[in-house]
Amino acid sequence: MPAPQCASCHEARAALRRPxxxxxxxxxxxxTAFEAEVLHTVVAGRLLPPGxxxxxxxxxxxxxxxxxxxxxxxxxxxxxxLHLVAVDEGIGGYRDAALAAVRRQAARWELPLTVxxxxxxxxxxxxxxxxxxxxxxxxxxxxxxxxxxxxxxxLEEGARRVAATHVVTGHNADDMAETxxxxxxxxxxGRLARGGGLGSPGEGGALxxxxxxxxxxxxxxxxxxxxxxxxxFSEECVYAPEAFRGHARELLKLLEAARPSAVLDLVHSxxxxxxxxxxxxxxxxxxxxxxxxxxxxxxxxxxxxxxxNRGRPRLAIGKGRRGLDEEGPPGGRGSHSRPDPRLxxxxxxxxxxxxPLGSDDVGVxxxx
Ligand code: SF4
Numbered sequence: 001m002p003a004p005q006c007a008s009c010h011e012a013r014a015a016l017r018r019p020x021x022x023x024x025x026x027x028x029x030x031x032t033a034f035e036a037e038v039l040h041t042v043v044a045g046r047l048l049p050p051g052x053x054x055x056x057x058x059x060x061x062x063x064x065x066x067x068x069x070x071x072x073x074x075x076x077x078x079x080x081x082l083h084l085v086a087v088d089e090g091i092g093g094y095r096d097a098a099l100a101a102v103r104r105q106a107a108r109w110e111l112p113l114t115v116x117x118x119x120x121x122x123x124x125x126x127x128x129x130x131x132x133x134x135x136x137x138x139x140x141x142x143x144x145x146x147x148x149x150x151x152x153x154x155l156e157e158g159a160r161r162v163a164a165t166h167v168v169t170g171h172n173a174d175d176m177a178e179t180x181x182x183x184x185x186x187x188x189x190g191r192l193a194r195g196g197g198l199g200s201p202g203e204g205g206a207l208x209x210x211x212x213x214x215x216x217x218x219x220x221x222x223x224x225x226x227x228x229x230x231x232x233f234s235e236e237c238v239y240a241p242e243a244f245r246g247h248a249r250e251l252l253k254l255l256e257a258a259r260p261s262a263v264l265d266l267v268h269s270x271x272x273x274x275x276x277x278x279x280x281x282x283x284x285x286x287x288x289x290x291x292x293x294x295x296x297x298x299x300x301x302x303x304x305x306x307x308x309n310r311g312r313p314r315l316a317i318g319k320g321r322r323g324l325d326e327e328g329p330p331g332g333r334g335s336h337s338r339p340d341p342r343l344x345x346x347x348x349x350x351x352x353x354x355x356p357l358g359s360d361d362v363g364v365x366x367x368x
Pocket of ligand 1 (some may be wrong): 089147239
């Protein structure tokens, strides 16, 4: 049976049915509609004001590739300029190939690119070194816990180096729904409350962050990359299979099969969550070591590096967060007011590498 006519232009044959609406569109009309929807997300949410210098977290994967491509298309209309910022976590057999994809994109699209590396920012710690230190093997279940925290810090640092005013990341609706599910499963009310909305306005001196693809489904991101013939890196990080996120993803697939709107319903429900006063986390203060926003004496990145350097790597996420407090130095929060290069720490080679780690991931599959 021949493909139906495109429901938008009524000229070309349809190349797909949109997963959510069932609308039959040709490739050109689908890509135009996808870009218009991202534009609407940015404009309606006032995410990127005219004049913004936008650091695009670029991992080489499909989401950040699509994000960079769409924003490049929209940049003249939005009046923004773009700078790709890639993070090299130091993951052998994975990140080098992904970074090569980012370099090709930067060259093809004539966008400036800055790469920041964990090893440089965090005193020699790479993710492979963290994995060896935390589990005694290269494939720790908890790697994403560490990586998610460090990657957020590294992207912020990279964005500051290029004088960016805003940071954007490629999280799509499926990623956000998985995160909501994970936070529910952990009973992490604080993260649930913070996780709604399209981004953060930049509390505590951090740069404003947003996720322009947050309402786009993963399937449509893949379709857009396909029809635009985008060159991206599609292999999975070597540490991803052990991440807790994989369980949330499987659960989400089951939910979506029973209720196709489950992904967006979860995203929107997180936006509308309101915590009872007794459940609200205390207002965040400043990390006593680096000055970044922190809900404990040390921010998560400093607590994590402190534990690694002492051979006691622990990071608690969710309800039982004693690990951070126990590992924090005396003196409490607020004694320093600005980010501090002392976040850098001694070489991992000199540390005891035997301590176990007992927590789950906060990372997002090689995505920035
Ligand atoms: Fe880091 Fe992502 Fe790999 Fe986890 S899957 S270790 S968060 S790059």
